[in-house]
Amino acid sequence: MRLPPFNPYAAIFIGVISVSSSAVLVKLAAGAPAAIIANYRLLFAVIIMLPIILLKYRHEFKRINQKDWILSAIAGVFLALHFILWFESLNYTSVASSVVLVTLQPIFAFLGTYLFFKERFSQAAVISMFIALLGSFIISWGDFQLSGMALFGDILALLGAIAITGYFLTGQRVRKRLSLMTYTFVVYGISSMTLIIYNIILQNSFFGYSSQHWWIFLALAVFPTFFGHTLFNWTLKWVSTATISLAVLFEPIGASILAYFILGERVTSSQWLGGSIVIIGLFLFIMGTRRKRDVTIARKNDNTR
DSSP states (O other): OOOOSSOHHHHHHHHHHHHHHHHHHHHHTTTSOHHHHHHHHHHHHHHHHHHHIIIIIGGGGGGOOHHHHHHHHHHHHHHHHHHHHHHHHTTTSOHHHHHHHHTTHHHHHHHHHHHHHOOOOOHHHHHHHHHHHHHHHHHHHHHHHHOHHHHHHHHHHHHHHHHHHHHHHHHHHHHHHSOHHHHHHHHHHHHHHHHHHHHHHHTOOSSOOOHHHHHHHHHHIIIIIIIIIIHHHHHTTTSOHHHHHHHHTTHHHHHHHHIIIIIOOOOOHHHHHHHHHHHHHHHHHHHHHHHHHHHHHHHHHHHHO
């Protein structure tokens, strides 16, 4: 394999910082409805991607069949719902609590594979899931002591984690058939249209925002999306999925640090304790599921010899 043109671990570091900025940017866009912020994040991302799609990937649209379009539409709706719920949660709870709870997505993803694809868990994975959920309970309980609205924000963040799980589970079949760029363009486009309809129903204004708001909308499309998730996907050519998953665990830490310096948000003792427990639980869960996957692959290889 040829050497990467850029150090993949440096790219992961940049990616973690970039995705960590998402929640802080949403907070800075206060005054704009959550659905409008989400809408422009995705719409600007689609506009940025459009020239690349037209020049390099337009032939792939011929490979999308009716079932793929249906699954992509469902995935797009789930993605829109994720952003609505998560961005709305930031109106009620802190960056630290919201981002930690959204990071529980791997737990919900594996629960989804258990329910719909009958995938089995190891005992270690189950224990680590309970550890992570215990941490989320500590965060929510601490926030409830501060304010009932903070607890409401925590619930929205958890629902946002479930929604992004729906996005991954419904879109994984289509993702295997298309390039990352084409699949992302299609789903972001559908999600943006979903948000436009949603905002029209709620009669949210699409215009009349300050220049600061428009720069934040653009920054959300560029930094968390392209310098974050796109870089993560690029590094998969040189590092393992588990490495990326573990790197993403640092997002709550990065987001909390940015929120402290930019927004002046302090992390409470329950958020420190609960967040640490969640991250430890997710770390053990990712390592446990990775080990199980490696054993399964090894057994399949032995059976084919």
